[in-house]
Amino acid sequence: MANAIAPFSTNFRIGITNFFWIPPHDVIKIGFVYPELTRVENQAQAVAETTEPSAIPMADPSMPTEVAPEPSAPVSSVNPTVNTPTPQAPPEVKGGKKTQQTNKKEPKTKDTKEGAGKPPKQPQGGDAVKESGLSAKALKEAKKAEKQARRAQEKQTAPGPTQQHAQGKKADGAKGGNQKEQLAPKGGHKRAGSTVTEAQRTVPIRTSNQQTPTVIEPQVEHKHVSLFRHLDGHARRTSLSGAASSIHPAVLTLGLQMSSYEICGSTARCVATLLAFKRITDIDIDTPESEAKAELCDAVDNFIREKITLADKVIASSAGDKIGNGDVVLTYAKSRIVQQALVDAYDRGTKFRVIIIDSRPLFEGRNLARALADHGLEVQYSFTHALSYVIKDVTKVFLGAHAMLSNGRLYSRVGTALVAMTAKSNDIPVIVCCESIKFTERVNLDSIVTNELASPDELVLSSPDPQAAITPSNPTPPATPSTAAPSTGLSNWRQQPNLNLLNLMYDVTPAEYIKMVITEFGSLPPSSVPVVHRMSTEKAERFI
Amino acid sequence: MFFVPLISSSTPVFLLADRLNSIVATYRRLLDDDPDLTMPVAAIEALVELLAQSHASTISETLDLLATSTQHLKSHIPNPISLSAGTDLFQRYIIHQLQRPGGGAHAASDFQSIRNHLLSNGRLFVSRAKQAREKIAAFGKGFVRDGTTVLTNGGSRVVGALLERAAETGGGGGSVRFRVIYVFGGSKNTEGDAVVRALREKGVPVAVIGEGAVGYAMGKVDMVIVGAEGVVENGGMISRLGTYQIGLLARAAGKPFYVVAESHKFVRLYPLSQYDLPIEQKVIDFKTSADEEEEATANAKEVDVAFAERTPRASERMEYFNREGRGKAEANGVEDAVDFTVSVPVTSEGRRANGQTS
Numbered sequence: 001m002a003n004a005i006a007p008f009s010t011n012f013r014i015g016i017t018n019f020f021w022i023p024p025h026d027v028i029k030i031g032f033v034y035p036e037l038t039r040v041e042n043q044a045q046a047v048a049e050t051t052e053p054s055a056i057p058m059a060d061p062s063m064p065t066e067v068a069p070e071p072s073a074p075v076s077s078v079n080p081t082v083n084t085p086t087p088q089a090p091p092e093v094k095g096g097k098k099t100q101q102t103n104k105k106e107p108k109t110k111d112t113k114e115g116a117g118k119p120p121k122q123p124q125g126g127d128a129v130k131e132s133g134l135s136a137k138a139l140k141e142a143k144k145a146e147k148q149a150r151r152a153q154e155k156q157t158a159p160g161p162t163q164q165h166a167q168g169k170k171a172d173g174a175k176g177g178n179q180k181e182q183l184a185p186k187g188g189h190k191r192a193g194s195t196v197t198e199a200q201r202t203v204p205i206r207t208s209n210q211q212t213p214t215v216i217e218p219q220v221e222h223k224h225v226s227l228f229r230h231l232d233g234h235a236r237r238t239s240l241s242g243a244a245s246s247i248h249p250a251v252l253t254l255g256l257q258m259s260s261y262e263i264c265g266s267t268a269r270c271v272a273t274l275l276a277f278k279r280i281t282d283i284d285i286d287t288p289e290s291e292a293k294a295e296l297c298d299a300v301d302n303f304i305r306e307k308i309t310l311a312d313k314v315i316a317s318s319a320g321d322k323i324g325n326g327d328v329v330l331t332y333a334k335s336r337i338v339q340q341a342l343v344d345a346y347d348r349g350t351k352f353r354v355i356i357i358d359s360r361p362l363f364e365g366r367n368l369a370r371a372l373a374d375h376g377l378e379v380q381y382s383f384t385h386a387l388s389y390v391i392k393d394v395t396k397v398f399l400g401a402h403a404m405l406s407n408g409r410l411y412s413r414v415g416t417a418l419v420a421m422t423a424k425s426n427d428i429p430v431i432v433c434c435e436s437i438k439f440t441e442r443v444n445l446d447s448i449v450t451n452e453l454a455s456p457d458e459l460v461l462s463s464p465d466p467q468a469a470i471t472p473s474n475p476t477p478p479a480t481p482s483t484a485a486p487s488t489g490l491s492n493w494r495q496q497p498n499l500n501l502l503n504l505m506y507d508v509t510p511a512e513y514i515k516m517v518i519t520e521f522g523s524l525p526p527s528s529v530p531v532v533h534r535m536s537t538e539k540a541e542r543f544i
Numbered sequence: 545m546f547f548v549p550l551i552s553s554s555t556p557v558f559l560l561a562d563r564l565n566s567i568v569a570t571y572r573r574l575l576d577d578d579p580d581l582t583m584p585v586a587a588i589e590a591l592v593e594l595l596a597q598s599h600a601s602t603i604s605e606t607l608d609l610l611a612t613s614t615q616h617l618k619s620h621i622p623n624p625i626s627l628s629a630g631t632d633l634f635q636r637y638i639i640h641q642l643q644r645p646g647g648g649a650h651a652a653s654d655f656q657s658i659r660n661h662l663l664s665n666g667r668l669f670v671s672r673a674k675q676a677r678e679k680i681a682a683f684g685k686g687f688v689r690d691g692t693t694v695l696t697n698g699g700s701r702v703v704g705a706l707l708e709r710a711a712e713t714g715g716g717g718g719s720v721r722f723r724v725i726y727v728f729g730g731s732k733n734t735e736g737d738a739v740v741r742a743l744r745e746k747g748v749p750v751a752v753i754g755e756g757a758v759g760y761a762m763g764k765v766d767m768v769i770v771g772a773e774g775v776v777e778n779g780g781m782i783s784r785l786g787t788y789q790i791g792l793l794a795r796a797a798g799k800p801f802y803v804v805a806e807s808h809k810f811v812r813l814y815p816l817s818q819y820d821l822p823i824e825q826k827v828i829d830f831k832t833s834a835d836e837e838e839e840a841t842a843n844a845k846e847v848d849v850a851f852a853e854r855t856p857r858a859s860e861r862m863e864y865f866n867r868e869g870r871g872k873a874e875a876n877g878v879e880d881a882v883d884f885t886v887s888v889p890v891t892s893e894g895r896r897a898n899g900q901t902s
Contacts, residue, residue: 322816396816429816429817431816515778515816516778516814516816522777522812522814523777523778523814524777525777525778525779
């Protein structure tokens, strides 16, 4: 998360904090906060509607978001963590209640004349709003926020948002006014923040979690892989109570969305963060600095348009140029820009085939596979274990980036290095598509020093899910989910004394595996990354 | 637009078509007249000549004319990679000149002076580009030390100039003693003959080997120096077919491989592999014996029937149907083919030499 916004956030944050006091670290760290909270909501939805994975609607290819259809969150994450006594999380606090309060306090901040400098009202006081009954006032406020967000989005020239917004509305309608769903803070925010609409429908189904409250002893609370212990510094908090009161709800919402992988992928995170900041500036435009705020909003819009939307178009078209007739293109996980490039090449009539390699637990490639297949491309979908076999057919490998490091290395979704290495050893060119805002002056030699740890529980197969349960080894779905739960090998891993799970998010691909980096400034060898980074940051400084 | 050659010659349409055809002729004439001229410089000179003759009175007209004629020139030359380096450079230069503050892009009355400025600067550029070879030779001769054996190929004039300069070092007598192994490839070797003759005249011992003997000779070689048609963005270079394999053999033997090229040969291209070049090459041509027979009978028929007594094929008499088709570039055969020599980023030996010599 910190890496996602690192390339621009330093400059940008200075501008923002002049107007509103945002603790700089919280802006960055918000992604690590409260993963468990959203899971409570997700569960609620999962109970309400059991969506099959095959029925998951595709994300619009043009929109700057990558929705993880199945975050495959932990089987036993909710109850244990709520029960676990952590300093920030009094066990009695219920997640749903908190989030609703988040939603409710937003209008209040809007009304304050001094802007966001004044901390929003602390929710712990006595907001006795029940989880089930959302007040009409709160609903109205959510609508208002939504409208505002829509207006903000129409300013962008991207074609995606409007379409996608319509989709979102439809989805809301289909839910038949389920109060619980509208309670979720993303109901109002997501359109503004990330244009994630279908995320609510695509959350994982973990019905058994509620039915089988696992009993977990508090002494097995901390399990670390010792080599990666330093990455665990930002403990995932389990409720909103520890949050600094000065953090704007829009930022909190963003954190929740990121932690639940509703906003997934670096560009999506970047855009969502910028839009969240914009929402903060939206508040109280009549303050003396109103002009400055308007300017800041314009700057945000311009930044997104120039550095992301337009850059993507340029990159997609020049990457599409590189795809010729008869090519077999391999890509790993999901990158929006690679998707655009493939669609671009297909639309201009190039005949080629796509192989998508995917991995657990995020399954980002599923989205890409469906989107491309829907568009008419010929798609083959496999997991990393099939890589060494399918690589024989491949003529080009296209990869997205989380960041390009200054030593020419690529920092991207974990597993990318494996794909790049396999391609290199088969003499297949590896092409990275990357906007120049993702270039960073940082130098990493390995994936250990800087990385992001996701919850190890995500690695545990959620076998009670009827879809996942039908495997070759277990061909019949279990009669009841509760009886199936103990049968999975890893579900009780916290009780196993010698067992650790490691769920890394990123890895570093050596520069020698990369043949070419396509940016909006043209195609470069990876060794030219620092030069372009210097060029583009000089421009950005002038820009901001 | 070019379909109707019968329109009276005073119409601008015909003038443009005529001029477009003349630029190809000018380009070829320049290359024939001056054996020292490189392709990018010839292209730039042809464009300068075109601008001098044109009656374009606005900037956009000028740029448009430039773009059209560049496109025309590129499509009529079999291997436009080297040439495009020159035309791109000239186009960038002109746009840069026009955008300069004080360039007076708005004042129509001022256009004449801008045009004159452009023309004179263009000629200045051409004369400077011609001097580049001598500069490179002066830089590069220091690489050739006493007692070394240099392997080279092709008819690169920069390499020739460098080796001659190295032979002359120390004043006439040639105190630097080195030997040259010259690799002959293919059948078209008039240029190679000239290089070999010139070096032998200067007292440099030259051995001539075939391409098959490169690996055999590599053990006796101290360094490889080659010329380039174009230097591409990823640090690789495009050169006469056979250069790539010399580079691979040199790397396998751990011998330094130097490329000498003028900076106007830098091309905006990023080839991923040999087959990613923007030209068509008939190097690998699969055939069965049936194909060969068919071809032979087709050739025989052509000889039998006199040209006047048969209906000309569309490809032969293109001017009847489409003036654009006349002199259209054919795909490169083996003789004119090029290959792409990859730079190895780890050692970056070649790239460093590149930076120094150009």
